[in-house]
Amino acid sequence: MFKFIGKRLIQSVxxxxxxxxxxxxxxxxxxxxxxxxxxxMPEFIKQRLMEHYGLxxxxxxxxxxYLKQLVRGDLGPSFTETRSVNQILANSFPVSLELGGWAxxxxxxxxxxxxxxxxxxxxxxxxxxxxxxxxxxxCLPTFVLxxxxxxxxxxxxxxxxxxxxxxxxxxxxxxxxxxxxxxxxIARITRGGMLEVLNQDFxxxxxxxxxxxxxxxxxxxxxxxLLPVVSFLGPALAGIIxxxxxVETIFQIPGMGREFVSSAFDxxxxxVLGTVILYAALITTANLLVDVxxxxxxxxxxxxxx
Amino acid sequence: MxxxxxxxxxxxxxxxxxxLDAIESGTSLWKDAWLRLRKNRLALMSFWVLVFMVLFCFxxxxxxxxxxxxxxxxxxLLSPQAGHLFGTDDLGRDQLTRVMVGGRVSxxxxxxxxxxxxxxxxxxxATAAYVGGKADAVMMRFVDVLYALPFTIFVIxxxxxxxxxxxxxxxxxxxxxxxxxxxxxxxxxxxxxxxxFVEAAVSLGYSSGRxxxxxxxxxxxxxxxxxxxxxxxxxxxxxxxxxFLGLGVQPPMPSWGSxxxxxxxxxxxxxxxxxxxxxxxxxxxxxxxxxxxxxxDALDPRSSKD
Numbered sequence: 012m013f014k015f016i017g018k019r020l021i022q023s024v025x026x027x028x029x030x031x032x033x034x035x036x037x038x039x040x041x042x043x044x045x046x047x048x049x050x051x052m053p054e055f056i057k058q059r060l061m062e063h064y065g066l067x068x069x070x071x072x073x074x075x076x077y078l079k080q081l082v083r084g085d086l087g088p089s090f091t092e093t094r095s096v097n098q099i100l101a102n103s104f105p106v107s108l109e110l111g112g113w114a115x116x117x118x119x120x121x122x123x124x125x126x127x128x129x130x131x132x133x134x135x136x137x138x139x140x141x142x143x144x145x146x147x148x149x150c151l152p153t154f155v156l157x158x159x160x161x162x163x164x165x166x167x168x169x170x171x172x173x174x175x176x177x178x179x180x181x182x183x184x185x186x187x188x189x190x191x192x193x194x195x196x197i198a199r200i201t202r203g204g205m206l207e208v209l210n211q212d213f214x215x216x217x218x219x220x221x222x223x224x225x226x227x228x229x230x231x232x233x234x235x236x237l238l239p240v241v242s243f244l245g246p247a248l249a250g251i252i253x254x255x256x257x258v259e260t261i262f263q264i265p266g267m268g269r270e271f272v273s274s275a276f277d278x279x280x281x282x283v284l285g286t287v288i289l290y291a292a293l294i295t296t297a298n299l300l301v302d303v304x305x306x307x308x309x310x311x312x313x314x315x316x317x
Numbered sequence: 318m319x320x321x322x323x324x325x326x327x328x329x330x331x332x333x334x335x336x337l338d339a340i341e342s343g344t345s346l347w348k349d350a351w352l353r354l355r356k357n358r359l360a361l362m363s364f365w366v367l368v369f370m371v372l373f374c375f376x377x378x379x380x381x382x383x384x385x386x387x388x389x390x391x392x393x394l395l396s397p398q399a400g401h402l403f404g405t406d407d408l409g410r411d412q413l414t415r416v417m418v419g420g421r422v423s424x425x426x427x428x429x430x431x432x433x434x435x436x437x438x439x440x441x442x443a444t445a446a447y448v449g450g451k452a453d454a455v456m457m458r459f460v461d462v463l464y465a466l467p468f469t470i471f472v473i474x475x476x477x478x479x480x481x482x483x484x485x486x487x488x489x490x491x492x493x494x495x496x497x498x499x500x501x502x503x504x505x506x507x508x509x510x511x512x513x514f515v516e517a518a519v520s521l522g523y524s525s526g527r528x529x530x531x532x533x534x535x536x537x538x539x540x541x542x543x544x545x546x547x548x549x550x551x552x553x554x555x556x557x558x559x560x561f562l563g564l565g566v567q568p569p570m571p572s573w574g575s576x577x578x579x580x581x582x583x584x585x586x587x588x589x590x591x592x593x594x595x596x597x598x599x600x601x602x603x604x605x606x607x608x609x610x611x612x613x614d615a616l617d618p619r620s621s622k623d
Contacts, residue, residue, distance in 0.1 A: 026462065034474065041478030150602040152554050154561040154574065155595045158581035166585055173585070253469035257561060261581055271470070272562060275477035287470055294467050 012306070019302055023295040030291040031284070035077065038280050039070055045090035045278045064090065077284070086288070087281040091274070096285040099270060104289065106176060107259070107266035110189070111251050113182055117190030118197055118247070123240070125194070126201025130209060130236070131228055141198065148195030153254045157188040157261040174263040185262045189254040193247050200243050205236035234308060241305055245298045252290060350539070353615040360611020363604035370601050374420030383411035385418040386569035394587055403593050406579060410569075416594055419571035423598070426486065426572075427553040433491035434552075435545050438498025443529055443537070445499070446506035457503065460496050468493045472555070476564040483566060486559070490552050501544055505537045539616040546609035550602045557598065573598040 044066065046057050061067050065076060080087055086096035094102075125145070129138040161184060165173035171184050208214065209232055217227050255268035267286055274282035354360055378385065383401075389409035397404045403412035445456040472489050479485060509515065510533070518528050557574025559565035561581075566572045573594050580591025 029462075030467075033471075037471075037474060038478060042480065043478075146606070147603065150550070150606055151599060152558065152602075154558060154577060154581070155599060158577065158584055158591050159595065161581075162584040162588055162591060166588075249467055249469070252467070253558075256469070256473065257558065260562065272473065272477075275474055278478070283474065287467075287474070290467055290470055 015306060016299075016303060019299050023299050026295050027288070027291050031078075031081070031288055032074075034284055034287045035074055036070070038278075038283055039073070041278070043278050045280060064088070081288075086285040089274075089279055089282045091277045091279045091282070096281050099282060100267065100285055100289060103265060103267045103270045106264060107252075107255055107268055110182070110185055110255060110258070110264065110266060111248075113186035114189035114193065114251050114254070115247070117186055118193035121190075121194035122197025123201055123237075126198040126240075127205055127228065127233070127236075129198065129202045130205035133206065138202075142202065145195035145198045148191055149199070151192065153188050153192060154257045154261070156191065157185070157258055160184050160188055161261065174261070176262070176264045176266075181262075185258045185264060188258050188261075189251055192254070193250065196247070197240055197243065200239050201236065204239040205232055208232045208235040238305065238309055241301060241308060245294070245301045248297045249294055252294070350612075350615040354611055357611040357614065359607050360615075363607040363611070366600060366604040367608065370420060370597070370604070371424065374417045374424060377417040378414050378421075381411060381414045381417070383414040385410060385414045385571060394583075394590075396587075397589055404587075404589055406590065407583070412590070412593065415571045415576060416573075416597055419573045419576050419594065420597060420601075422566055422570060422572040423553050423556060423574070424601070426483075426490070426556045426566075427549045430487050430490040430494065430552045430556070431545055431548045433487060434494035434498060434548060435541065437491065438495035439502050439534065439537070439541060441495065442499035442502030443506050443533060446503040447510060447525065447529055447533065449510075453503075457500075460499055463496055469555075469558075472559065473562070473564060476559055481564065481567055486556065486565060490555050493555065494548055494552055498541075498544060498548070501540060502537055505540050506533055509533055509536050543609060543613045543616055546605060546612055550605040550609075553598075553602065553605075 044061070046052060046060055052060075058067075065073060068076075077087070084097075086100070088095050089099060092099065125141045129141055132138055161173050164170045164184060171180055172178075175181050205228075214227060214231060217231055218224070222231075252268070255266060256272055257268075258264070259266045259269040260272065267289070270282065271286040271290075274286065387410065389405070392401075392405050392409040393407055395401055395405040395409075401411050401413065403416060406412055406415060441456065441460075445453045472493065475485065475489050515528065515532055518532050523532075553573075556565055557572060557577065560572040560574030561578045563575070563578070565574055568575070576594035577591065577598065580587075580589075580594060583590050
């Protein structure tokens with residue numbers, strides 16, 4: 012078990028390192044620079060700035076310097092704002108984390124029960140109706156659902172603000188925009204996983220021995236049935252992150268997603284790299300956790316990796 | 318009057334719901350699948366919706382008598398009315414024509430990028446599985462590593478940093494979407510490889526290339542068709558996601574994603590700008606997904622949902 016975790020840990024660090032390297036060189040070799048934005052500045056000021064930030068050094072030197080800085084936990088200064096990248100991320104990351112947390116809560120809170128009920132009452136109305144709705148939910152991308160929710164609940168009904176991130180109620184529309192799609196996906200995956208287990212012999216045995224059906228569902232089936240859901244959480248997190256790019260733009264939320272998109276537009280090298288590194292760390296950590304939980308839940312996997 | 322053809326079997330046997338002509342001629346996989354698909358009303362309806370969408374978008378602009386990029390600043394943001402059935406946008410361009418041309422872009426990107434990812438994925442997956450051993454392990458490990466990368470982030474980076482062009486869009490989307498295809502094809506080929514007819518071909522001394530092309534790929538085609546149908550909506554989603562963020566196709570060329578963006582910015586006063594492209598886009602996505610599901614059930618009855 013520890014060997015497995017150790018191996019995966021090394022892999023994760025490698026993946027993050029590859030991502031940092033690829034991003035670094037991609038950003039550097041792209042045409043344009045942070046100071047070629049809208050306002051033209053005199054050439055000598057630009058040269059001074061380039062010199063100041065070490066952008067005139069050979070790329071390999073810049074890369075080495077960046078890595079050295081990174082080891083100290085310093086993501087460098089932002090090129091377009093007066094704050095450092097660390098400060099920008101310290102302000103915007105908690106916002107995105109909260110948004111993502113609510114979205115995940117909504118996705119699991121709706122998806123799991125609906126999927127379990129649909130599996131238990133297979134081929135009845137309690138299965139068909141929610142699963143058809145889920146199919147629609149899956150096809151509705153966040154950038155369609157978001158504006159529509161804003162229009163209906165913000166403009167027409169006036170229940171929520173159309174944009175902003177000030178009061179608790181401002182969390183509702185963005186979180187549902189991201190969460191509902193994943194609720195639909197999780198409902199379908201849960202249903203599939205539960206059905207697979209419900210059809211197995213040991214469930215029939217338990218039934219024959221007179222175990223109450225409720226107990227069979229909650230104890231015997233759930234553990235195996237939830238395995239596919241657990242392995243889906245990794246991709247789900249990546250999806251929630253890309254959902255945040257759109258949702259934070261639509262609802263004007265001061266989160267990391269909006270920061271990332273605008274920093275790429277502005278060629279703010281250090282800010283782009285900082286956000287990408289944080290995202291990469293987040294996703295690989297989540298994948299690692301998912302793998303470990305999977306091995307704990309499914310003992311059969313333990314013998315595969317030896 | 319004599320019947321033109323007397324089939325000895327069809328006269329006295331009770332109708333078993335079996336197409337006797339099909340049995341006589343020997344039912345092929347595709348014919349069989351077509352018969353099954355025809356019974357799936359939802360999939361058939363989706364098929365016709367898609368036919369309508371394609372005709373509407375590709376032929377429609379010839380009949381509206383309007384140009385998708387001619388600004389008319391005296392007629393901005395009109396409501397739907399005679400002459401402009403869907404109204405006009407912020408620059409006075411006919412929204413009906415723009416929805417059609419946007420559909421061309423979205424559908425076109427969907428189909429072309431899917432084809433690209435299909436070719437790469439099939440070739441890669443089939444080769445890995447057929448060669449097997451070390452090569453297979455290395456090739457699939459590479460796919461695993463790519464899977465672990467947060468791709469939407471890289472896609473956004475590429476599209477912001479480099480000069481945005483439709484070719485880059487194809488390359489970027491194709492690069493993301495071939496991974497799953499490669500995995501699926503590899504799995505299929507692995508199971509087909511062990512069957513007798515492949516062994517026979519090997520013992521006849523055919524080259525590997527010929528065996529892959531003539532014996533294995535035709536047998537994987539069913540799965541490939543199903544998965545391609547499901548890849549098209551995924552690709553369209555990605556394209557529209559990028560266009561929504563302003564990173565996809567560039568103005569004045571519209572795409573359903575950029576039209577939805579314009580609508581999202583104007584929900585307070587001009588909801589039709591959001592609703593109309595959103596309906597067209599979602600309807601197309603639904604249809605593609607339902608058709609894909611239907612095809613899966615038709616081509617591979619064992620994998621159907623329950």
